[in-house]
Amino acid sequence: MPGKEKIVYQCQACGYSSPKWLGRCPDCGQWNTMAEERLITPRRALGVTSSLGQARPEPLSSITSTAGKRISTKIEELDRVLGGGIMPGSVVLVGGDPGIGKSTLLLQALFSFDGTGSKNAGTENGGALYVSAEESPEQIKSRAERLGLETARANKAAQLMILSEISLEAILAAAEKLAPPALVIDSIQTIYTEELPGAPGSVGQVRDCAAKLMHFAKRSGTPVFIVGHVTKEGAIAGPRVLEHIVDTVLYFEGQRSHSFRILRTVKNRFGSTNEIGVFEMSDSGLREVANPSEIFLAERPLDAAGSVVAASMEGTRPLLVEIQALVSPTSFGVARRSALGVDSQRANLILAVLEKISGVHLAGLDVFLNVVGGLKIEETAVDLAVAAAAISSLREKKIPPDLFIFGEVGLSGEVRAVNNAELRIREAAKIGLRQAIIPKANLEKIKSERNGGLRITGVGNLNEAIEALFSSS
Ligand SMILES: Nc1ncnc2c1ncn2[C@@H]1O[C@H](COP(=O)(O)OP(=O)(O)O)[C@@H](O)[C@H]1O
Numbered sequence: 135m136p137g138k139e140k141i142v143y144q145c146q147a148c149g150y151s152s153p154k155w156l157g158r159c160p161d162c163g164q165w166n167t168m169a170e171e172r173l174i175t176p177r178r179a180l181g182v183t184s185s186l187g188q189a190r191p192e193p194l195s196s197i198t199s200t201a202g203k204r205i206s207t208k209i210e211e212l213d214r215v216l217g218g219g220i221m222p223g224s225v226v227l228v229g230g231d232p233g234i235g236k237s238t239l240l241l242q243a244l245f246s247f248d249g250t251g252s253k254n255a256g257t258e259n260g261g262a263l264y265v266s267a268e269e270s271p272e273q274i275k276s277r278a279e280r281l282g283l284e285t286a287r288a289n290k291a292a293q294l295m296i297l298s299e300i301s302l303e304a305i306l307a308a309a310e311k312l313a314p315p316a317l318v319i320d321s322i323q324t325i326y327t328e329e330l331p332g333a334p335g336s337v338g339q340v341r342d343c344a345a346k347l348m349h350f351a352k353r354s355g356t357p358v359f360i361v362g363h364v365t366k367e368g369a370i371a372g373p374r375v376l377e378h379i380v381d382t383v384l385y386f387e388g389q390r391s392h393s394f395r396i397l398r399t400v401k402n403r404f405g406s407t408n409e410i411g412v413f414e415m416s417d418s419g420l421r422e423v424a425n426p427s428e429i430f431l432a433e434r435p436l437d438a439a440g441s442v443v444a445a446s447m448e449g450t451r452p453l454l455v456e457i458q459a460l461v462s463p464t465s466f467g468v469a470r471r472s473a474l475g476v477d478s479q480r481a482n483l484i485l486a487v488l489e490k491i492s493g494v495h496l497a498g499l500d501v502f503l504n505v506v507g508g509l510k511i512e513e514t515a516v517d518l519a520v521a522a523a524a525i526s527s528l529r530e531k532k533i534p535p536d537l538f539i540f541g542e543v544g545l546s547g548e549v550r551a552v553n554n555a556e557l558r559i560r561e562a563a564k565i566g567l568r569q570a571i572i573p574k575a576n577l578e579k580i581k582s583e584r585n586g587g588l589r590i591t592g593v594g595n596l597n598e599a600i601e602a603l604f605s606s607s
């Protein structure tokens with residue numbers, strides 16, 4: 135048991151600590167960075183017998199592995215980002231902007247969850263425990279009705295249990311008694327532990343609650359899902375402070391105005407990171423999108439200049455996206471450069487290389503770039519597609535709709551190889567694209583029999599790419 139406790143306030147930016155709360159840290163001068171911390175006096179200082187000798191190492195060979203004990207949520211896109219299903223005793227943080235659909239996702243995932251295969255299966259009510267500190271049970275009920283979960287239920291025996299409570303101690307007591315196959319806390323910012331002062335949502339509260347939930351998960355083997363809102367103020371008291379505590383961090387992203395939602399793995403102790411799950415939000419809830427490439431290319435204009443298909447990767451998954459560019463004379467003094475969905479620094483660099491190496495004149499022209507569907511692409515393999523879209527719009531020459539591009543552009547205009555070239559090509563062939571422009575170095579390694587009848591051109595630099603794209607038309 136912990137020794138005597140004392141509460142101090144510590145600056146989250148510089149570590150300065152004070153016995154009382156301060157609005158501004160006197161040491162580093164930042165505002166709102168003080169958070170309560172529990173200071174535990176070491177046991178030895180209190181004269182308590184030492185626990186030395188009580189910790190017992192065990193041989194690795196005698197420990198039973200939990201690998202292969204994953205439990206499916208029956209939502210394939212969610213299983214994918216979790217690394218193949220729910221791991222018993224794991225703590226998963228689901229972060230995202232308010233209103234993006236976190237509650238919806240978890241309600242859908244755990245509505246008929248009975249933990250079949252886990253050691254917590256077969257309790258009195260069978261179903262998961264959904265703790266809502268934000269919504270009343272009636273609100274959750276009406277959401278479940280709107281999503282049509284009640285009628286679609288496969289397992290009549292597993293009853294989802296609802297608890298409206300904000301005290302962590304009360305929540306844990308209820309969970310202990312019920313022993314549910316899974317526990318959902320919606321959200322971490324609205325619950326509080328009675329052991330700390332401070333309002334729910336403060337850094338100390340959020341962190342302490344998460345640590346206690348982690349403890350519960352490990353001790354009982356119950357998988358715990360924690361919902362965390364990304365706060366406007368940024369990192370403080372948002373999901374970021376929890377990232378190192380929990381096992382898995384998923385971010386739910388998307389634009390409210392778009393129906394696509396992307397669930398992204400940021401950290402996973404039990405699987406690969408950078409996986410994504412793609413969903414579409416509708417009146418009846420989140421729908422899985424099994425073939426995102428087709429969806430993201432669905433409304434592509436087939437005969438417009440400035441549009442090109444880029445073969446990108448999201449984790450282990452190839453994803454074809456449309457990149458659009460609009461290049462037009464500026465109507466104000468300073469030409470504007472704007473990039474949505476691709477890194478704008480990177481886009482500026484590519485435009486600079488185009489000007490310098492390929493003699494493309496962009497002075498006095500506005501350049502707007504956009505990745506269709508509200509996607510954000512971070513990898514450099516879309517460089518060549520960005521350059522191609524810009525030139526296509528500038529010269530008003532369209533790029534064949536059945537052509538796709540990938541390749542990284544270097545500062546001297548060279549086109550560099552990217553990883554997973556064959557995966558990208560296979561995905562493109564699957565949805566019916568017939569031509570490709572890819573880095574020469576990638577082409578050399580690809581066995582021709584795997585190309586599936588595609589016409590692939592390998593290019594070593596930007597000028598060769600421009601030549602291959604625009605010389606024939
Ligand atoms: N009555 C409704 N009809 C249709 N869609 C709704 C309704 N209520 C909520 N939604 C959708 O669900 C989203 C909110 O999802 P929710 O799971 O509550 O988000 P979060 O938990 O991340 O704050 C809304 O942005 C909206 O798209």
Ligand SMILES: [Mg+2]
Nearest residue numbers: 236237268320
């Ligand atoms: Mg919610």
